[in-house]
Amino acid sequence: MTSTQELSIGQKLNEGKTKQIFEIVDQPGLVLVQSKDQITAGNAVRKDQMEGKAAIANKTTSCVFELLQEAGIKTAFVRKHSDTAFVAAHCEMIPIEWVCRRVATGSFLKRNPGVKEGYRFSPLKMEMFFKDDANNDPQWSEEQVLEAKFSPAGLAIGRCEVDIMNRSTVAIFEILEKAWATQNCTLVDMKIEFGVNVKTHEIVLADVIDNDSWRLWPAGDRSQQKDKQVYRDLKEVTPEAMQMVKRNFEWVSERVKLLLESQATSRVVVLMGSTSDMAHCEKIKKACNSYGIPCVLRVTSAHKGPDETLRIKAEYEGDGVPTVFVAVAGRSNGLGPVMSGNTAYPVINCPPITPDWGSQDVWSSLRMPSGLGCSTILSPDAAAQFAAQIFGLTNHLVWSKLRASMLNTWVALKVADKKLQACSL
Template sequence: MASPPELKIGQKLSEGKTKQIFELVDQPGLVLVQSKDQITAGNAVRKDQMEGKAAIANKTTSCVFKLLQESGIKTAFVKQHSDTAFIAAHCEMIPIEWVCRRVATGSFLKRNPGVKEGYRFSPLKMEMFFKDDANNDPQWSEEQLLEAKFSLAGLTIGQCEVDIMNRSTVAIFEILEKAWATQNCTLVDMKIEFGVNVKTQEIVLADVIDNDSWRLWPAGDRSQQKDKQVYRDLKEVTPEAMQMVKRNFEWVSERVKLLLEPKASGRVVVLMGSISDMAHCEKIKKACASYGIPCTLRVTSAHKGPDETLRIKAECEGDGVPTVFVAVAGRSNGLGPVMSGNTAYPVINCPPLTPDWGAQDVWSSLRMPSGLGCSTILSPEASAQFAAQIFGLTDHLVWCKLRASMLNTWVSLKLADKKLQACSL
C-alpha cells in the first residue's frame, strides 16, 4: 500500500489477544483497529508470535468487510488505513461470540457426543458464547442473554436485538459461504461479534473476520484445512511448523481477494414499445444498478416493426453476453410474446398499466400462447429483482446483494414493530 495518511491517535480504548483499538482524536466516532503479530489458541493458553500475521489478518478482514458492505450488510468497517490497521466506527461491543455452523466438527463434537464429524446442518446451527476468558467463554442460551440486560451506547439488548443478531449471523454466514464456494472451499463454521455504534445506536457487525474466525476446508476436505485449526492441532510449536501455519494464512489472504470478483457477467435489456414508457423503464434500470447489473434501454415495437425487434434480439444473442429481456409494452402487449417465442433467453413482461384500461390490458401479458414461458411482473423494481435472481444463480455477488436485501427488509420490519410496541405501551 502507499504510505497511509497521518492520523492523530488518541488513547488506547482496549486491547485483545490479536488487536488494539485506539481513538482518533480528529475523527470523533471513529477508531483505529491495529492488528498484532500474535497468534493464540485455547484462550491464549498457547501463544506465539507470527511475523507478518498483522498484515495478513488486516488484509483478510478488509476484503471480507468490503464484500459484506458491498452486499448491503451494516458493519463498523470504514476503510483500510495501512497494511496492519483499518478505520472503523466506534462501537461498544456486545460480549457475545455468535457461532454459525454448517458442518459438525471441533468443540461441537465434544459437547454433543454421538454426532459424527461431518454432519451437515441444514438449516445452519446457531450457538452463542459469553466472552469470559476466566471461564473459557461458556456457552449461553438466548434466555441468559436476555436476562443479562446488557446496555451499550444507550441501547438495551432485548428480544428484538437478539433476533436481529441471530438473523444477521445466518445471512452473513450464507454470504461468505456462497463467496467461498466460488473458490471450491467449504466454510465449515464461523464466529462473529456485534457492537452498538455509539453515534447511531445501531447494531452492526464489528470486530474482525479473519483466518482466526472460521474453519475453511478446500474441496470440503478437512485434511486440506487452511484456518487456525492447523495451529491448534500442533503437537509442538517449531519454526518449521509456524512457517506452515503462516503459509496457510497467506493462502487465505490471497484467495479472499478473489471473493470480490464476479464469476459471471450478464445484462438486462429493456425493450419499450414507445419512448413514452421511458419513466417506467428508468425505474427498472435504477433497480438493476442496485444489484450491480448493467441495463440497456431500447425502443422497438413488435407490432409496428417486428423485423427490427428480432434484429435487436439477434444482436444481443450474438455477442454471447447472458441476457434477460424485459418487455415494456402497454395496451396490446405483443413485444413480450414475440421475444419469448424467438429466444431461449428469459423474458419478463413488465407492462406500464394505466388507470383507465390497465385492468383489461394486463391480460395481453398474462394470456400467452402455448409454448411461451415469459413471466409477467407489474412492478418495475420487482422485475429487476427477478432478473437479479436469475443472474444470482451464477454470480455470487448478485446473490449476496439479494441475500443482504432480504435481511435488511426483515430488520426494518422488526425495528418498526419494536417502535410501534413502544408507542402502544
C-alpha cells in the first residue's frame, strides 16, 4: 500500500466532521479524501475520538465504492490510496443529503407520528435534507431544491438533475440492499451525497459511504444493529462503550469485503450449428462477459449429430454449475427444441436472421412442439441480458450490473431530452 507522502499534497480544500479533502498538486482534477478518527452524532453535539476509526471507515467506503463502480454506477472514487485515505475526482458538492428508507425507524418516526417502527416502504421512501448544521439539516422538498438554484462547477441543478439524483439514489440503495442480503443483513436506510465532477461536469456519487451512512440490522433484528445508531443511543460515553461501538464498526468493515464476492457460480453455453455463425455467437459472449458471466462456445448440429448434441448437453449438466444454453442455428432450428426437450436447464433460441429467408426461418424457433419451454430472442445482446436476469436471481453481482444498466439507460435518455429541449428553445 502506498503512503500519502508519495503524493504531492497541496492545500486543504475542505474539512468535515469525519474527513479532510486535499488537492493533489501533480494530478489536476483529483483530490485526496483523508478520514479522521472522530465520531459524531446530532450534528456534532456529541463528538468523540475513536482510535482506528479512520482506517475502518476508509476500508468500508473503498469496498462500497468498488462494488458500485463494478456494477456501473458513476462515482467520484478512483482508488484506495492508504489505510486511511482514498483518491477521488475533484467534485463540487451539492449540499443535499439524499435519504432512502426501506424500514421506518429513527427520525422518520418522530416526524410521522402514528407510523410504527418496522413499517416497510415499497417502493422506497425518499427524503432530502439541506446540509445546514446550524439548523439541524432541515428537510427540504424537491421544490425547495429547485428554487435554491444550486450551480456547482457551473452545472445548474434543475429538474433533470434532481430526477437523476433521485433515480440514482434508489438504484444505489437497491444494489447495496441486495448485496447486504447475502450476509443476512437488512439495509434499513441510507444517506448519500452527490457532487459535480469539475472536469466532466457530470453528477456523480461523491463523499463517502461508510458505517456512518446507513442502518444495518443483522437478520432484520434492530437489537443486533451494527451501525452508528449504537453510538447515538449511548447514555454515557465510556471507554467500554466506545470499544463496543468500535467492534460493531469492525464487524461491518470485515463483512463489507464479502459483498465483492459472488455467492453463486454461473455459465452460458452457446451452441452453434455451424462456425459460419461465429460472429453472432461472439456478440453473445461479449455481452455475457460484460455481466461477469463466463461463456463457452461449442459447435454441434441437432440434425446431423443429435447424439453428440446430447453428449455436450450432459457434459455441462454433470458438474453442477448453473447453466443457460443458447442455441444459435439458422434455417430450420432443431437445436433449441432438441435441447429444451432434453434438459431442465433454461434454453434460449437466438437464431441469426438472414435477409433472404429469415422471416420464414424464424418460425422454426417460435413454433415449438408442446412441452418445450425455450424462449426466442433475436438480438445477441438481449439473449445475454436475459441469461443475466436468470442468474441475477441468485447472484447479486450480476443483478447489480443489470440494475446499474437500467439506471444508466434512463439517465442517458433524460440527458438527451434535456439537450434536445435546449436546442429547441
